[in-house]
Amino acid sequence: MTAAVKHDGDDPPPRRTKVSSKNQVTLPVAALAAARVKSGDILQVEVEGDGVLRLTRYRDPRLDLLEEFIGSAPGISAAANLEELRDEWER
Known part of the structure; x- marks a missing residue:
């Protein structure tokens, strides 16, 4: 990951994100790096429960x-x- 981690005093702490009005989220760079997920990877979304989503790298x-x-x-x-x-x- 070459992107720098942005963190301002008013921003939520790293590893938190907000769902936009278009149902989009930005995944924190620190979380992506820890999971070794990079740009271009395809992620599969699984619902594990109320308020719980699981993202896993998809391999065809x-x-x-x-x-x-x-x-x-x-x-x-x-x-x-x-x-x-x-x-x-x-x-």
Whole structure:
């Protein structure tokens, strides 16, 4: 996480957030870092009870199979960055 933790005397303490009128929340950087959740991760929301939500990182089992295949196929590397390859084609 490269973002700095913002905390002002009037703000709620870290690891607390407020639900907006659009039902959105901002997750505190300290909590994300502690859970090792980063930008781009997909989170699954589970309701555990009244006022209790649980967020867990979601992994698509199909992606796990694909990563396994990539590791076993000759000439295909998991380190291949498709975005870089697409950028090369546009040059």
